[in-house]
Amino acid sequence: EVQLLESGGGLVQPGGSLRLSCAASGFTFSSYDMSWVRQAPGKGLEWVSAISAGGINTYYADSMKGRFTISRDNSKNTLSLQMNSLRAEDTAVYYCAKVFSGWTPDYWGQGTLVTVSS
Amino acid sequence: QSALTQPRSVSGSPGQSVTISCTGTSSDVGGYNYVSWYQQHPGKAPKLMIYDVTKRPSGVPDRFSGSKSGNTASLTISGLQAEDEADYYCCSYAGSYTFVVFGGGTRLTVL
Numbered sequence: 001e002v003q004l005l006e007s008g009g010g011l012v013q014p015g016g017s018l019r020l021s022c023a024a025s026g027f028t029f030s031s032y033d034m035s036w037v038r039q040a041p042g043k044g045l046e047w048v049s050a051i052s053a054g055g056i057n058t059y060y061a062d063s064m065k066g067r068f069t070i071s072r073d074n075s076k077n078t079l080s081l082q083m084n085s086l087r088a089e090d091t092a093v094y095y096c097a098k099v100f101s102g103w104t105p106d107y108w109g110q111g112t113l114v115t116v117s118s
Numbered sequence: 119q120s121a122l123t124q125p126r127s128v129s130g131s132p133g134q135s136v137t138i139s140c141t142g143t144s145s146d147v148g149g150y151n152y153v154s155w156y157q158q159h160p161g162k163a164p165k166l167m168i169y170d171v172t173k174r175p176s177g178v179p180d181r182f183s184g185s186k187s188g189n190t191a192s193l194t195i196s197g198l199q200a201e202d203e204a205d206y207y208c209c210s211y212a213g214s215y216t217f218v219v220f221g222g223g224t225r226l227t228v229l
Contacts, residue, residue, distance in 0.1 A: 045207050050218070103211050103217060
């Protein structure tokens, strides 16, 4: 059974940093592309970033470029998202997702809440 | 404003059919056969219902079906059941620059 467990969310001040992690199990992690998707409170889904199976290629939504960094450790089956220069509008539940066909997610974690507020 | 346009809400009675549309452009929905649909119940993670426009993952009832015409994709739910009441989101690959886009979501109410 595919399991994705996010951690690292919490309250951070504007301009601050936070690192999210996602522990994957139940599939061959190193064989699959992975992504992060977020959902602001009461709002829709927003794609954040993706990384290729080997970790060589990374992709970001325009509003995250230069502030967020996606990475993975295939030896530890872990996906990460380093978020810097956080803004109030980055407040959201961040989901880790296994990528399927056409870079769209199939399995999702339960999410971790990031709140950016002073 | 989301890249893909969905109706804010749809409704239907048990046993009826409803269709949710998802309109994009030739750069996303119309350009690739990589449209997926997700069901999300309150407080839960999204669940994949349809991928590659028309395909159903194992375990998803065949009451759920997908289609596409031009720049508009559609999700049809037939034989509505109370447990189908949820938010539904479409998603499409959008090329190597924009990458992935979502619709704004549609709230399905089972009357």
